[in-house]
Amino acid sequence: MVFDSPKAVVEALTGADYLPDERIAQVVFLAERLDKPVLVEGPAGVGKTELAKAVATITGRPLIRLQCYEGLDDAKALYEWNYKKQLLRIQSDVDHDWDSISHDIFSEEFLLARPLLEAIRSPEPVVLLIDEVDRIEVETEALLLEILSDFQVSIPELGTMHATTQPMVFLTSNNTRELSEALKRRCLFLHIDYPDANREKEILSARVPGLSDHLAKQVAQVARSIRGLDLKKAPSVSETIDWARTLLALSVEDVDEEVLGDTLHVLLKYQTDIEKAAKEFTSSTQA
Ligand SMILES: Nc1ncnc2c1ncn2[C@@H]1O[C@H](COP(=O)(O)OP(=O)(O)OP(=O)(O)O)[C@@H](O)[C@H]1O
Ligand SMILES: [Mg+2]
Incomplete structure:
Protein backbone atom coordinates (compact mmCIF):
# COMPACT_ATOMS: atom_id res chain seq x y z
CA MET A 1 0.00 0.00 0.00
CA GLY A 71 26.26 -9.98 22.80
CA LEU A 72 24.04 -10.29 19.73
CA ASP A 73 26.17 -11.64 16.89
CA ASP A 74 25.78 -12.31 13.19
CA ALA A 75 24.76 -15.93 13.82
CA LYS A 76 21.67 -14.67 15.62
CA ALA A 77 21.05 -11.55 13.54
CA LEU A 78 21.96 -12.64 10.00
CA TYR A 79 22.40 -16.35 9.42
CA GLU A 80 24.22 -19.44 10.50
CA TRP A 81 25.01 -22.71 8.88
CA ASN A 82 22.94 -25.69 9.89
CA TYR A 83 25.85 -27.76 11.26
CA LYS A 84 23.73 -30.75 12.15
CA LYS A 85 22.33 -31.02 8.66
CA GLN A 86 25.77 -30.47 7.15
CA LEU A 87 27.19 -33.26 9.28
CA LEU A 88 24.48 -35.67 8.24
CA ARG A 89 25.15 -34.84 4.61
CA ILE A 90 28.85 -35.52 5.08
CA GLN A 91 28.17 -38.80 6.88
CA SER A 92 25.75 -39.97 4.22
CA ASP A 93 28.26 -39.45 1.44
CA VAL A 94 29.70 -42.84 0.63
CA ASP A 95 32.01 -41.71 -2.18
CA HIS A 96 33.83 -39.14 -0.04
CA ASP A 97 33.80 -36.77 -2.94
CA TRP A 98 34.89 -33.79 -0.87
CA ASP A 99 34.57 -31.18 -3.65
CA SER A 100 30.99 -32.04 -4.28
CA ILE A 101 30.18 -32.24 -0.56
CA SER A 102 31.65 -28.85 0.26
CA HIS A 103 29.83 -27.34 -2.68
CA ASP A 104 26.62 -28.88 -1.41
CA ILE A 105 26.77 -28.10 2.27
CA PHE A 106 27.44 -24.42 1.72
CA SER A 107 24.35 -23.96 -0.39
CA GLU A 108 21.10 -22.21 0.59
CA GLU A 109 19.56 -25.49 1.65
CA PHE A 110 21.92 -25.60 4.63
CA LEU A 111 21.47 -21.99 5.64
CA LEU A 112 19.45 -20.94 8.68
CA ALA A 113 18.14 -17.44 8.02
CA ARG A 114 17.95 -15.13 11.04
CA PRO A 115 15.76 -11.97 11.01
CA LEU A 116 17.97 -9.73 8.84
CA LEU A 117 18.50 -12.33 6.14
CA ILE A 192 9.05 10.46 19.82
CA ASP A 193 8.37 12.25 23.07
CA TYR A 194 5.51 11.98 25.54
CA PRO A 195 2.29 12.97 23.77
CA ASP A 196 0.51 16.20 24.64
CA ALA A 197 -2.59 15.81 26.82
CA ASN A 198 -4.90 15.82 23.83
CA ARG A 199 -3.15 13.06 21.93
CA GLU A 200 -2.71 11.02 25.10
CA LYS A 201 -6.44 11.28 25.72
CA GLU A 202 -7.05 9.90 22.23
CA ILE A 203 -4.53 7.11 22.80
CA LEU A 204 -6.33 6.20 26.04
CA SER A 205 -9.71 6.19 24.34
CA ALA A 206 -8.35 3.95 21.58
CA ARG A 207 -6.54 1.54 23.89
CA VAL A 208 -8.88 1.31 26.89
CA PRO A 209 -12.35 0.20 25.83
CA GLY A 210 -15.10 1.46 28.10
CA LEU A 211 -13.15 4.47 29.39
CA SER A 212 -15.31 7.59 29.54
CA ASP A 213 -14.21 10.72 27.73
CA HIS A 214 -14.20 12.59 31.00
CA LEU A 215 -11.90 10.10 32.73
CA ALA A 216 -9.61 9.82 29.69
CA LYS A 217 -9.17 13.58 29.78
CA GLN A 218 -8.46 13.62 33.52
CA VAL A 219 -5.95 10.78 33.30
CA ALA A 220 -4.11 12.49 30.45
CA GLN A 221 -4.00 15.79 32.31
CA VAL A 222 -2.76 14.26 35.56
CA ALA A 223 -0.12 12.26 33.67
CA ARG A 224 1.03 15.44 32.00
CA SER A 225 1.39 17.35 35.26
CA ILE A 226 3.15 14.44 36.98
CA ARG A 227 5.65 14.37 34.10
CA GLY A 228 6.41 17.98 34.87
CA LEU A 229 7.84 16.99 38.28
CA ASP A 230 11.48 16.17 38.70
CA LEU A 231 11.18 12.37 38.91
CA LYS A 232 13.51 9.44 38.68
CA LYS A 233 11.27 7.87 36.05
CA ALA A 234 8.36 9.77 34.49
CA PRO A 235 5.23 7.72 33.72
CA SER A 236 5.16 6.39 30.15
CA VAL A 237 2.14 6.03 27.90
CA SER A 238 1.97 2.33 28.76
CA GLU A 239 1.75 3.29 32.43
CA THR A 240 -1.03 5.82 31.87
CA ILE A 241 -2.88 3.08 29.97
CA ASP A 242 -2.42 0.75 32.96
CA TRP A 243 -3.60 3.50 35.26
CA ALA A 244 -6.73 4.15 33.18
CA ARG A 245 -7.47 0.40 33.23
CA THR A 246 -7.00 0.39 36.99
CA LEU A 247 -9.43 3.28 37.47
CA LEU A 248 -11.93 1.54 35.24
CA ALA A 249 -11.59 -1.72 37.18
CA LEU A 250 -12.12 0.19 40.44
CA SER A 251 -15.20 1.93 38.96
CA VAL A 252 -13.68 5.33 39.57
CA GLU A 253 -15.56 8.17 37.90
CA ASP A 254 -13.44 11.08 39.02
CA VAL A 255 -9.78 11.32 39.89
CA ASP A 256 -9.58 13.04 43.25
CA GLU A 257 -6.80 13.26 45.76
CA GLU A 258 -7.76 10.02 47.48
CA VAL A 259 -7.96 8.02 44.26
CA LEU A 260 -4.62 9.39 43.17
CA GLY A 261 -2.97 8.51 46.49
CA ASP A 262 -4.37 4.99 46.30
CA THR A 263 -3.30 4.28 42.74
CA LEU A 264 -0.09 6.25 42.15
CA HIS A 265 1.93 3.04 42.35
CA VAL A 266 0.45 2.00 39.00
CA LEU A 267 1.82 5.14 37.39
CA LEU A 268 5.15 5.46 39.18
CA LYS A 269 7.68 2.76 39.96
CA TYR A 270 9.93 4.41 42.54
CA GLN A 271 8.81 5.05 46.11
CA THR A 272 10.58 8.41 46.12
CA ASP A 273 8.65 9.42 42.98
CA ILE A 274 5.36 8.26 44.51
CA GLU A 275 6.03 10.30 47.64
CA LYS A 276 7.05 13.34 45.65
CA ALA A 277 3.94 13.18 43.43
CA ALA A 278 1.61 12.59 46.40
CA LYS A 279 3.07 15.56 48.23
CA GLU A 280 2.99 17.79 45.20
CA PHE A 281 -0.61 16.89 44.43
CA THR A 282 -1.78 17.53 47.97
CA SER A 283 -0.02 20.86 48.27
CA SER A 284 -1.23 22.01 44.86
CA THR A 285 -4.85 21.16 45.69
CA GLN A 286 -4.57 22.96 49.02
CA ALA A 287 -3.01 26.03 47.48
N1 LIG B 1 0.74 6.84 19.64
C1 LIG B 1 0.20 5.78 20.23
N2 LIG B 1 -0.99 5.30 19.84
C2 LIG B 1 -1.51 4.24 20.45
N3 LIG B 1 -0.94 3.56 21.46
C3 LIG B 1 0.24 4.00 21.88
C4 LIG B 1 0.88 5.12 21.29
N4 LIG B 1 2.04 5.32 21.94
C5 LIG B 1 2.13 4.38 22.87
N5 LIG B 1 1.04 3.57 22.86
C6 LIG B 1 0.78 2.47 23.79
O1 LIG B 1 1.87 2.38 24.67
C7 LIG B 1 2.37 1.04 24.72
C8 LIG B 1 3.86 1.09 24.80
O2 LIG B 1 4.41 1.39 23.55
P1 LIG B 1 5.74 0.70 23.02
O3 LIG B 1 5.90 -0.65 23.56
O4 LIG B 1 5.77 0.88 21.57
O5 LIG B 1 6.81 1.65 23.72
P2 LIG B 1 8.35 1.80 23.39
O6 LIG B 1 8.55 3.23 23.05
O7 LIG B 1 8.78 0.79 22.40
O8 LIG B 1 8.96 1.52 24.81
P3 LIG B 1 10.35 0.79 25.23
O9 LIG B 1 11.41 1.82 24.95
O10 LIG B 1 10.17 0.53 26.67
O11 LIG B 1 10.47 -0.43 24.39
C9 LIG B 1 1.84 0.36 23.47
O12 LIG B 1 1.55 -0.98 23.69
C10 LIG B 1 0.58 1.12 23.16
O13 LIG B 1 -0.50 0.50 23.81
MG1 LIG C 1 9.97 -0.89 22.55
Whole structure:
Protein backbone atom coordinates (compact mmCIF):
# COMPACT_ATOMS: atom_id res chain seq x y z
CA MET A 1 0.00 0.00 0.00
CA VAL A 2 1.31 3.43 -0.95
CA PHE A 3 0.28 6.61 0.86
CA ASP A 4 -0.20 9.75 -1.15
CA SER A 5 0.35 12.17 1.73
CA PRO A 6 1.36 12.32 5.41
CA LYS A 7 -2.32 12.97 6.11
CA ALA A 8 -3.21 9.61 4.59
CA VAL A 9 -0.66 8.03 6.96
CA VAL A 10 -2.34 9.75 9.94
CA GLU A 11 -5.69 8.34 8.91
CA ALA A 12 -4.38 4.83 8.33
CA LEU A 13 -2.46 4.72 11.62
CA THR A 14 -5.42 6.13 13.53
CA GLY A 15 -7.56 3.40 11.98
CA ALA A 16 -5.09 0.87 13.41
CA ASP A 17 -5.43 2.46 16.89
CA TYR A 18 -2.04 4.13 16.71
CA LEU A 19 -2.35 7.88 17.25
CA PRO A 20 0.55 9.65 15.57
CA ASP A 21 1.48 13.30 15.71
CA GLU A 22 2.30 15.12 12.47
CA ARG A 23 6.00 14.45 12.67
CA ILE A 24 5.55 10.69 13.08
CA ALA A 25 3.21 10.57 10.07
CA GLN A 26 5.55 12.68 7.97
CA VAL A 27 8.56 10.48 8.69
CA VAL A 28 6.63 7.27 7.94
CA PHE A 29 5.47 8.84 4.68
CA LEU A 30 9.03 9.81 3.74
CA ALA A 31 10.46 6.45 4.74
CA GLU A 32 8.24 4.81 2.19
CA ARG A 33 8.83 7.43 -0.50
CA LEU A 34 12.61 7.57 -0.08
CA ASP A 35 13.13 3.88 0.77
CA LYS A 36 15.03 4.89 3.89
CA PRO A 37 15.20 3.14 7.27
CA VAL A 38 13.83 5.11 10.24
CA LEU A 39 15.70 5.46 13.50
CA VAL A 40 13.08 6.00 16.21
CA GLU A 41 14.41 7.35 19.46
CA GLY A 42 12.77 8.49 22.69
CA PRO A 43 11.99 7.56 26.28
CA ALA A 44 10.55 4.18 27.28
CA GLY A 45 6.93 3.41 26.56
CA VAL A 46 6.10 6.22 24.11
CA GLY A 47 5.14 3.95 21.22
CA LYS A 48 8.40 3.30 19.35
CA THR A 49 8.00 -0.46 18.96
CA GLU A 50 4.27 -0.10 18.51
CA LEU A 51 4.81 2.25 15.57
CA ALA A 52 6.61 -0.45 13.56
CA LYS A 53 3.83 -2.91 14.39
CA ALA A 54 1.16 -0.41 13.33
CA VAL A 55 2.97 0.31 10.06
CA ALA A 56 3.05 -3.44 9.37
CA THR A 57 -0.69 -3.54 10.00
CA ILE A 58 -1.59 -0.61 7.75
CA THR A 59 0.66 -1.72 4.91
CA GLY A 60 -0.43 -5.35 5.18
CA ARG A 61 3.21 -6.40 5.45
CA PRO A 62 4.46 -9.17 7.73
CA LEU A 63 6.57 -7.90 10.64
CA ILE A 64 10.03 -9.40 11.12
CA ARG A 65 11.62 -8.43 14.42
CA LEU A 66 15.21 -8.52 15.52
CA GLN A 67 15.35 -7.96 19.28
CA CYS A 68 18.77 -6.57 20.10
CA TYR A 69 20.72 -7.40 23.25
CA GLU A 70 24.28 -7.21 24.46
CA GLY A 71 26.26 -9.98 22.80
CA LEU A 72 24.04 -10.29 19.73
CA ASP A 73 26.17 -11.64 16.89
CA ASP A 74 25.78 -12.31 13.19
CA ALA A 75 24.76 -15.93 13.82
CA LYS A 76 21.67 -14.67 15.62
CA ALA A 77 21.05 -11.55 13.54
CA LEU A 78 21.96 -12.64 10.00
CA TYR A 79 22.40 -16.35 9.42
CA GLU A 80 24.22 -19.44 10.50
CA TRP A 81 25.01 -22.71 8.88
CA ASN A 82 22.94 -25.69 9.89
CA TYR A 83 25.85 -27.76 11.26
CA LYS A 84 23.73 -30.75 12.15
CA LYS A 85 22.33 -31.02 8.66
CA GLN A 86 25.77 -30.47 7.15
CA LEU A 87 27.19 -33.26 9.28
CA LEU A 88 24.48 -35.67 8.24
CA ARG A 89 25.15 -34.84 4.61
CA ILE A 90 28.85 -35.52 5.08
CA GLN A 91 28.17 -38.80 6.88
CA SER A 92 25.75 -39.97 4.22
CA ASP A 93 28.26 -39.45 1.44
CA VAL A 94 29.70 -42.84 0.63
CA ASP A 95 32.01 -41.71 -2.18
CA HIS A 96 33.83 -39.14 -0.04
CA ASP A 97 33.80 -36.77 -2.94
CA TRP A 98 34.89 -33.79 -0.87
CA ASP A 99 34.57 -31.18 -3.65
CA SER A 100 30.99 -32.04 -4.28
CA ILE A 101 30.18 -32.24 -0.56
CA SER A 102 31.65 -28.85 0.26
CA HIS A 103 29.83 -27.34 -2.68
CA ASP A 104 26.62 -28.88 -1.41
CA ILE A 105 26.77 -28.10 2.27
CA PHE A 106 27.44 -24.42 1.72
CA SER A 107 24.35 -23.96 -0.39
CA GLU A 108 21.10 -22.21 0.59
CA GLU A 109 19.56 -25.49 1.65
CA PHE A 110 21.92 -25.60 4.63
CA LEU A 111 21.47 -21.99 5.64
CA LEU A 112 19.45 -20.94 8.68
CA ALA A 113 18.14 -17.44 8.02
CA ARG A 114 17.95 -15.13 11.04
CA PRO A 115 15.76 -11.97 11.01
CA LEU A 116 17.97 -9.73 8.84
CA LEU A 117 18.50 -12.33 6.14
CA GLU A 118 14.89 -13.41 6.43
CA ALA A 119 13.78 -9.84 5.66
CA ILE A 120 16.11 -9.66 2.65
CA ARG A 121 14.98 -13.00 1.27
CA SER A 122 11.27 -12.54 1.83
CA PRO A 123 9.37 -12.83 -1.45
CA GLU A 124 6.81 -10.33 -0.16
CA PRO A 125 7.74 -6.90 1.19
CA VAL A 126 8.06 -6.83 4.98
CA VAL A 127 8.46 -4.39 7.84
CA LEU A 128 11.76 -5.09 9.58
CA LEU A 129 11.92 -3.97 13.20
CA ILE A 130 15.41 -3.79 14.70
CA ASP A 131 14.33 -3.20 18.28
CA GLU A 132 16.46 -1.54 20.96
CA VAL A 133 19.51 -1.19 18.76
CA ASP A 134 21.36 0.77 21.47
CA ARG A 135 21.75 -2.48 23.41
CA ILE A 136 24.29 -3.94 21.00
CA GLU A 137 27.91 -2.90 21.21
CA VAL A 138 28.99 -0.19 18.82
CA GLU A 139 31.24 -2.68 16.95
CA THR A 140 28.24 -4.91 16.28
CA GLU A 141 26.44 -2.05 14.53
CA ALA A 142 28.66 -2.76 11.53
CA LEU A 143 26.63 -5.84 10.82
CA LEU A 144 23.58 -3.69 10.17
CA LEU A 145 25.16 -1.19 7.82
CA GLU A 146 25.08 -3.27 4.66
CA ILE A 147 21.39 -3.98 5.12
CA LEU A 148 20.53 -0.39 5.92
CA SER A 149 22.28 1.21 2.98
CA ASP A 150 22.09 -1.42 0.25
CA PHE A 151 19.40 -3.83 1.45
CA GLN A 152 21.77 -6.72 0.90
CA VAL A 153 23.68 -9.36 2.85
CA SER A 154 27.05 -10.80 1.87
CA ILE A 155 27.68 -14.45 2.61
CA PRO A 156 31.28 -15.43 1.81
CA GLU A 157 30.37 -18.93 0.59
CA LEU A 158 27.38 -17.82 -1.47
CA GLY A 159 27.97 -14.27 -2.57
CA THR A 160 25.76 -11.25 -2.09
CA MET A 161 22.05 -11.62 -1.56
CA HIS A 162 19.99 -8.63 -2.61
CA ALA A 163 16.54 -7.85 -1.36
CA THR A 164 13.97 -8.91 -3.91
CA THR A 165 11.45 -6.52 -2.39
CA GLN A 166 12.18 -3.36 -0.45
CA PRO A 167 11.69 -3.83 3.30
CA MET A 168 10.54 -0.89 5.43
CA VAL A 169 13.02 -0.76 8.29
CA PHE A 170 12.47 0.69 11.76
CA LEU A 171 15.23 0.80 14.35
CA THR A 172 14.36 1.83 17.89
CA SER A 173 16.62 3.21 20.57
CA ASN A 174 16.21 4.32 24.17
CA ASN A 175 19.36 6.34 23.85
CA THR A 176 21.30 4.42 26.47
CA ARG A 177 24.37 5.12 24.38
CA GLU A 178 25.29 7.23 21.39
CA LEU A 179 24.82 5.37 18.09
CA SER A 180 27.54 5.54 15.44
CA GLU A 181 27.51 8.28 12.83
CA ALA A 182 27.63 5.60 10.14
CA LEU A 183 24.36 4.14 11.35
CA LYS A 184 22.63 7.47 11.85
CA ARG A 185 23.63 8.69 8.42
CA ARG A 186 21.74 5.86 6.78
CA CYS A 187 18.46 6.59 8.55
CA LEU A 188 15.72 9.14 8.79
CA PHE A 189 15.59 10.33 12.36
CA LEU A 190 12.41 10.38 14.43
CA HIS A 191 12.22 11.50 18.01
CA ILE A 192 9.05 10.46 19.82
CA ASP A 193 8.37 12.25 23.07
CA TYR A 194 5.51 11.98 25.54
CA PRO A 195 2.29 12.97 23.77
CA ASP A 196 0.51 16.20 24.64
CA ALA A 197 -2.59 15.81 26.82
CA ASN A 198 -4.90 15.82 23.83
CA ARG A 199 -3.15 13.06 21.93
CA GLU A 200 -2.71 11.02 25.10
CA LYS A 201 -6.44 11.28 25.72
CA GLU A 202 -7.05 9.90 22.23
CA ILE A 203 -4.53 7.11 22.80
CA LEU A 204 -6.33 6.20 26.04
CA SER A 205 -9.71 6.19 24.34
CA ALA A 206 -8.35 3.95 21.58
CA ARG A 207 -6.54 1.54 23.89
CA VAL A 208 -8.88 1.31 26.89
CA PRO A 209 -12.35 0.20 25.83
CA GLY A 210 -15.10 1.46 28.10
CA LEU A 211 -13.15 4.47 29.39
CA SER A 212 -15.31 7.59 29.54
CA ASP A 213 -14.21 10.72 27.73
CA HIS A 214 -14.20 12.59 31.00
CA LEU A 215 -11.90 10.10 32.73
CA ALA A 216 -9.61 9.82 29.69
CA LYS A 217 -9.17 13.58 29.78
CA GLN A 218 -8.46 13.62 33.52
CA VAL A 219 -5.95 10.78 33.30
CA ALA A 220 -4.11 12.49 30.45
CA GLN A 221 -4.00 15.79 32.31
CA VAL A 222 -2.76 14.26 35.56
CA ALA A 223 -0.12 12.26 33.67
CA ARG A 224 1.03 15.44 32.00
CA SER A 225 1.39 17.35 35.26
CA ILE A 226 3.15 14.44 36.98
CA ARG A 227 5.65 14.37 34.10
CA GLY A 228 6.41 17.98 34.87
CA LEU A 229 7.84 16.99 38.28
CA ASP A 230 11.48 16.17 38.70
CA LEU A 231 11.18 12.37 38.91
CA LYS A 232 13.51 9.44 38.68
CA LYS A 233 11.27 7.87 36.05
CA ALA A 234 8.36 9.77 34.49
CA PRO A 235 5.23 7.72 33.72
CA SER A 236 5.16 6.39 30.15
CA VAL A 237 2.14 6.03 27.90
CA SER A 238 1.97 2.33 28.76
CA GLU A 239 1.75 3.29 32.43
CA THR A 240 -1.03 5.82 31.87
CA ILE A 241 -2.88 3.08 29.97
CA ASP A 242 -2.42 0.75 32.96
CA TRP A 243 -3.60 3.50 35.26
CA ALA A 244 -6.73 4.15 33.18
CA ARG A 245 -7.47 0.40 33.23
CA THR A 246 -7.00 0.39 36.99
CA LEU A 247 -9.43 3.28 37.47
CA LEU A 248 -11.93 1.54 35.24
CA ALA A 249 -11.59 -1.72 37.18
CA LEU A 250 -12.12 0.19 40.44
CA SER A 251 -15.20 1.93 38.96
CA VAL A 252 -13.68 5.33 39.57
CA GLU A 253 -15.56 8.17 37.90
CA ASP A 254 -13.44 11.08 39.02
CA VAL A 255 -9.78 11.32 39.89
CA ASP A 256 -9.58 13.04 43.25
CA GLU A 257 -6.80 13.26 45.76
CA GLU A 258 -7.76 10.02 47.48
CA VAL A 259 -7.96 8.02 44.26
CA LEU A 260 -4.62 9.39 43.17
CA GLY A 261 -2.97 8.51 46.49
CA ASP A 262 -4.37 4.99 46.30
CA THR A 263 -3.30 4.28 42.74
CA LEU A 264 -0.09 6.25 42.15
CA HIS A 265 1.93 3.04 42.35
CA VAL A 266 0.45 2.00 39.00
CA LEU A 267 1.82 5.14 37.39
CA LEU A 268 5.15 5.46 39.18
CA LYS A 269 7.68 2.76 39.96
CA TYR A 270 9.93 4.41 42.54
CA GLN A 271 8.81 5.05 46.11
CA THR A 272 10.58 8.41 46.12
CA ASP A 273 8.65 9.42 42.98
CA ILE A 274 5.36 8.26 44.51
CA GLU A 275 6.03 10.30 47.64
CA LYS A 276 7.05 13.34 45.65
CA ALA A 277 3.94 13.18 43.43
CA ALA A 278 1.61 12.59 46.40
CA LYS A 279 3.07 15.56 48.23
CA GLU A 280 2.99 17.79 45.20
CA PHE A 281 -0.61 16.89 44.43
CA THR A 282 -1.78 17.53 47.97
CA SER A 283 -0.02 20.86 48.27
CA SER A 284 -1.23 22.01 44.86
CA THR A 285 -4.85 21.16 45.69
CA GLN A 286 -4.57 22.96 49.02
CA ALA A 287 -3.01 26.03 47.48
N1 LIG B 1 0.74 6.84 19.64
C1 LIG B 1 0.20 5.78 20.23
N2 LIG B 1 -0.99 5.30 19.84
C2 LIG B 1 -1.51 4.24 20.45
N3 LIG B 1 -0.94 3.56 21.46
C3 LIG B 1 0.24 4.00 21.88
C4 LIG B 1 0.88 5.12 21.29
N4 LIG B 1 2.04 5.32 21.94
C5 LIG B 1 2.13 4.38 22.87
N5 LIG B 1 1.04 3.57 22.86
C6 LIG B 1 0.78 2.47 23.79
O1 LIG B 1 1.87 2.38 24.67
C7 LIG B 1 2.37 1.04 24.72
C8 LIG B 1 3.86 1.09 24.80
O2 LIG B 1 4.41 1.39 23.55
P1 LIG B 1 5.74 0.70 23.02
O3 LIG B 1 5.90 -0.65 23.56
O4 LIG B 1 5.77 0.88 21.57
O5 LIG B 1 6.81 1.65 23.72
P2 LIG B 1 8.35 1.80 23.39
O6 LIG B 1 8.55 3.23 23.05
O7 LIG B 1 8.78 0.79 22.40
O8 LIG B 1 8.96 1.52 24.81
P3 LIG B 1 10.35 0.79 25.23
O9 LIG B 1 11.41 1.82 24.95
O10 LIG B 1 10.17 0.53 26.67
O11 LIG B 1 10.47 -0.43 24.39
C9 LIG B 1 1.84 0.36 23.47
O12 LIG B 1 1.55 -0.98 23.69
C10 LIG B 1 0.58 1.12 23.16
O13 LIG B 1 -0.50 0.50 23.81
MG1 LIG C 1 9.97 -0.89 22.55
